Amino acid sequence: MFNAIVQVLDSTIRLSVPLLLACLAGLYSERAGIFDIGLEGKMLVGAFAGASAAAVFHSALIGLGTAVLISVAFALVHGFASITHRGNQIVSGVAINFIAAGSTIILGQAWFQQGGRTPALQPGERFEAITWPGADAVRDVPVIGPIYGELISGHSILVYFAFAMVPFTWWVLFRTRFGLRMRAVGENPAAVDTAGISVAWLRYRALICTGILTGVAGAYLSMVQNGGFVKDMTAGKGYIALAALIFAKWKPVNAMFACLLFGFLDAAAIRLQGSPLPIIGKVPVQFMQALPYVLTVILLAGFIGKAIPPRAGGVPYVKER
Amino acid sequence: MAQAAIELIGINKSFGAVRANRDINLEVARGTIHGIVGENGAGKSTLMSILYGFYQADSGEIRVGGKPVSINTSNDAIALGIGMVHQHFMLVDNFTVLENVILGAENDVLLKSSIAKARSELDRLEREYGLEVDPDAIIEELPVGLQQRVEILKALYRGAEILILDEPTGVLTPAEADHLFRILKQLKDQGKTIVLITHKLREIMAITDTVSVMRQGTMVATRVTKETTVGELAELMVGRRVLLRVEKGQSEAGAVKLSVKNLTVKDSRGVTMVDNVSFDVRGGEIVGIAGVAGNGQSELLEAISGIRHAVSGEVMLEGKPIDLTGKADPGELRDRGLAHVPEDRHHVGLVLAFEENENSILGYHDDERYLKGPFLDVDAIMADAKDKIEKYDIRPGNPRLKTANFSGGNQQKIVLAREMEQDPGVLIVGQPTRGVDVGAIEFIHKRLIAMRDQGKAVLVVSVELDEIRSLSDRILVMFAGRVVGERGPDATEGELGLLMAGVEHQEAAE
Ligand SMILES: Nc1ncnc2c1ncn2[C@@H]1O[C@H](COP(=O)(O)OP(=O)(O)O)[C@@H](O)[C@H]1O
Ligand SMILES: [Mg+2]
Numbered sequence: 005m006f007n008a009i010v011q012v013l014d015s016t017i018r019l020s021v022p023l024l025l026a027c028l029a030g031l032y033s034e035r036a037g038i039f040d041i042g043l044e045g046k047m048l049v050g051a052f053a054g055a056s057a058a059a060v061f062h063s064a065l066i067g068l069g070t071a072v073l074i075s076v077a078f079a080l081v082h083g084f085a086s087i088t089h090r091g092n093q094i095v096s097g098v099a100i101n102f103i104a105a106g107s108t109i110i111l112g113q114a115w116f117q118q119g120g121r122t123p124a125l126q127p128g129e130r131f132e133a134i135t136w137p138g139a140d141a142v143r144d145v146p147v148i149g150p151i152y153g154e155l156i157s158g159h160s161i162l163v164y165f166a167f168a169m170v171p172f173t174w175w176v177l178f179r180t181r182f183g184l185r186m187r188a189v190g191e192n193p194a195a196v197d198t199a200g201i202s203v204a205w206l207r208y209r210a211l212i213c214t215g216i217l218t219g220v221a222g223a224y225l226s227m228v229q230n231g232g233f234v235k236d237m238t239a240g241k242g243y244i245a246l247a248a249l250i251f252a253k254w255k256p257v258n259a260m261f262a263c264l265l266f267g268f269l270d271a272a273a274i275r276l277q278g279s280p281l282p283i284i285g286k287v288p289v290q291f292m293q294a295l296p297y298v299l300t301v302i303l304l305a306g307f308i309g310k311a312i313p314p315r316a317g318g319v320p321y322v323k324e325r
Numbered sequence: 326m327a328q329a330a331i332e333l334i335g336i337n338k339s340f341g342a343v344r345a346n347r348d349i350n351l352e353v354a355r356g357t358i359h360g361i362v363g364e365n366g367a368g369k370s371t372l373m374s375i376l377y378g379f380y381q382a383d384s385g386e387i388r389v390g391g392k393p394v395s396i397n398t399s400n401d402a403i404a405l406g407i408g409m410v411h412q413h414f415m416l417v418d419n420f421t422v423l424e425n426v427i428l429g430a431e432n433d434v435l436l437k438s439s440i441a442k443a444r445s446e447l448d449r450l451e452r453e454y455g456l457e458v459d460p461d462a463i464i465e466e467l468p469v470g471l472q473q474r475v476e477i478l479k480a481l482y483r484g485a486e487i488l489i490l491d492e493p494t495g496v497l498t499p500a501e502a503d504h505l506f507r508i509l510k511q512l513k514d515q516g517k518t519i520v521l522i523t524h525k526l527r528e529i530m531a532i533t534d535t536v537s538v539m540r541q542g543t544m545v546a547t548r549v550t551k552e553t554t555v556g557e558l559a560e561l562m563v564g565r566r567v568l569l570r571v572e573k574g575q576s577e578a579g580a581v582k583l584s585v586k587n588l589t590v591k592d593s594r595g596v597t598m599v600d601n602v603s604f605d606v607r608g609g610e611i612v613g614i615a616g617v618a619g620n621g622q623s624e625l626l627e628a629i630s631g632i633r634h635a636v637s638g639e640v641m642l643e644g645k646p647i648d649l650t651g652k653a654d655p656g657e658l659r660d661r662g663l664a665h666v667p668e669d670r671h672h673v674g675l676v677l678a679f680e681e682n683e684n685s686i687l688g689y690h691d692d693e694r695y696l697k698g699p700f701l702d703v704d705a706i707m708a709d710a711k712d713k714i715e716k717y718d719i720r721p722g723n724p725r726l727k728t729a730n731f732s733g734g735n736q737q738k739i740v741l742a743r744e745m746e747q748d749p750g751v752l753i754v755g756q757p758t759r760g761v762d763v764g765a766i767e768f769i770h771k772r773l774i775a776m777r778d779q780g781k782a783v784l785v786v787s788v789e790l791d792e793i794r795s796l797s798d799r800i801l802v803m804f805a806g807r808v809v810g811e812r813g814p815d816a817t818e819g820e821l822g823l824l825m826a827g828v829e830h831q832e833a834a835e
Contacts, residue, residue: 179435180436181431181434181436181439182434184436187420188417188424191417191419192418194415195425195428197398197399198379198411199415199430200378200399200403200429202398323380
């Protein structure tokens with residue numbers, strides 16, 4: 005029983021990592037006042053670019069770098085449409101999702117002829133699990149063994165990176181000049197403008213942060229969780245990340261807990277698949293998959309209080325009518 | 326005179342089709358307080374925002390301290406020692422005072438040292454000028470007077486030598502305003518230059534050294550304050566215009582149809598906009614409310630038409646009270662014979678994206694004349710629209726045309742036709758001819774007088790003094806939320822101008 009719980013928690017961590025990275029990515033752009041429904045698409049192109057580059061150049065690091073680069077490029081496209089040209093941020097985000105879904109399939113087929121997949125990654129082309137010192141030695145110690153050996157040790161570098169990003173993002177937001185300005189521009193861009201700071205450049209920088217994180221999230225999907233890219237492999241994680249962001253009220257630490265919760269629901273769904281529960285009986289998979297959304301709606305509706313988005317969110321900054 | 330701190334030369338600025346500033350020249354001497362007056366929309370804020378780098382002029386030159394400069398962003402202005410307190414505060418509402426002060430003026434990448442520095446610097450400014458405010462308070466929890474203080478602190482923290490204040494007293498109580506003026510004088514004594522925008526002439530006389538008057542985007546005059554009078558400034562500000570007198574006979578006032586008693590209205594910030602106002606409008610008369618824009622007329626109209634919540638008082642329509650909670654059902658008021666032509670036809674009076682015929686029944690679309698069962702009776706609506714187009718000479722005469730494509734005058738006629746053709750007992754009209762071309766003005770005036778002659782009660786609010794004088798049987802003047810005087814239609818422009826500037830008593834005593 006204890007081991008089963010540790011196993012579920014272990015997969016909770018693994019499953020929540022892409023959510024967490026995407027959620028923090030969304031946090032940067034939304035805190036700066038740019039709604040980004042295109043997290044999904046950016047993750048997808050990141051996953052595709054990462055797996056492709058890793059397979060071609062036989063290097064996980066080159067794969068990661070490419071994933072980040074391409075994802076940032078897509079973030080900049082969103083910025084160009086919504087900051088420079090003051091377009092509708094939802095439309096631009098949706099467009100990015102469509103372009104990502106279509107182009108990854110077409111390019112994947114054209115380059116690798118494996119039905120939209122990229123070649124299976126070999127060792128060295130993907131990020132391997134890191135075993136912490138002493139993890140193997142304590143493995144058989146009751147309680148501590150599984151917790152240290154399974155939960156803490158034995159993940160890829162990207163997992164640790166994702167969780168390290170939580171305090172880092174908090175620190176950036178609340179302890180640095182960039183964070184102060186970014187929070188300000190999401191609330192009242194005119195205040196930032198009259199304080200002598202460029203609204204556009206500030207928002208572009210926030211979107212670059214978003215692009216970097218969605219790129220890493222994509223790389224995690226195709227180069228850690230899976231040994232290669234599979235079409236539509238993000239499977240709605242970008243949207244769940246957005247739900248988590250609202251749930252977390254745009255705060256980094258809350259975001260981590262929200263993503264862990266959603267990751268846990270996912271892990272539990274996989275675990276319970278097919279095995280009947282006492283009393284309730286068999287739970288349909290679809291129900292568990294819908295739970296994050298249902299939970300968000302229910303909790304937002306009454307339990308966690310009002311989630312107030314950054315006030316200037318979604319509104320292009322227009323000075324002259 | 327001292328050296329010029331600021332010179333603006335030939336400044337032009339357009340927003341789309343609106344020419345907000347035309348060929349403006351302005352010189353402000355160092356170490357003085359320079360006032361800029363003008364009605365709403367005269368272009369004062371635009372001009373100062375250009376100086377502050379918020380907008381860029383289409384053409385023109387700016388000199389600071391005698392040197393030509395280019396100010397492309399607010400950063401450039403701040404570097405030149407210019408600070409501005411905007412009419413609408415530029416604060417981040419959920420930030421603390423400290424965070425707002427250091428925003429954009431941080432020492433380095435991390436906030437820690439900036440916060441420490443700002444804390445001690447605020448402490449110094451606080452002691453020096455009596456600008457007390459809790460540095461850790463959240464902006465949205467502060468009253469407006471203190472929020473303004475934060476704006477001033479922001480400018481001083483950045484080392485402003487030239488301080489622009491855009492209508493700073495609009496949100497202040499008289500005591501707060503006095504305090505502000507003391508601070509401004511102190512700043513002036515230290516050699517700082519101050520530009521004060523206001524439309525309150527009394528403040529100009531009290532505190533400025535020189536004053537410039539703007540009207541409709543142009544700079545009409547600059548005077549030394551000691552050598553001018555409120556009367557002259559009021560006249561320059563409002564401007565003499567082509568007299569448009571429509572023929573009209575004697576009014577035959579009948580029974581009271583609309584009665585306003587002790588009405589008090591506050592705006593969302595809690596500032597009293599309408600202060601204990603009472604008056605009656607009888608059938609068969611036009612009552613005009615004159616006043617410089619922003620003295621409570623808009624709020625008065627909105628309260629009477631049931632759109633805005635009134636704090637206290639009573640409004641009786643044909644002897645029965647109107648719901649003043651701001652949640653009155655407009656449909657019910659229409660049924661009771663109150664028609665309302667709002668001041669802002671673009672946002673309140675019309676749906677610009679709708680076709681003309683749709684707007685011509687808007688609000689009355691539940692009327693059974695326009696219905697066939699649960700559906701709109703398109704034929705009846707079109708016939709009705711064509712009828713109104715003919716009667717009110719709306720051009721082009723195509724009921725299928727999108728309303729946005731009509732000129733301002735014709736849009737106004739669409740609204741007037743809709744409201745007047747319902748045969749209301751009481752008609753209230755805000756700014757009947759704002760943005761309306763000369764031909765249409767005359768037509769609209771004739772229609773309003775025709776309504777009067779049919780025995781309707783008509784209440785007109787307008788910032789155009791000529792319009793008020795030519796239409797009204799009785800003129801009420803509003804100033805600072807109060808009705809400060811009532812005059813007959815033969816009142817002179819000068820007399821009304823003084824009342825509008827709120828100087829009746831002062832002047833009478835001289
Ligand atoms: N950001 C803007 N976009 C479009 N039009 C504007 C803008 N700001 C001001 N205007 C227009 O320019 C004119 C002058 O406005 P403003 O400078 O605010 O006048 P004032 O401060 O004297 O009341 C008005 O007609 C106003 O509608
Ligand atoms: Mg203004």
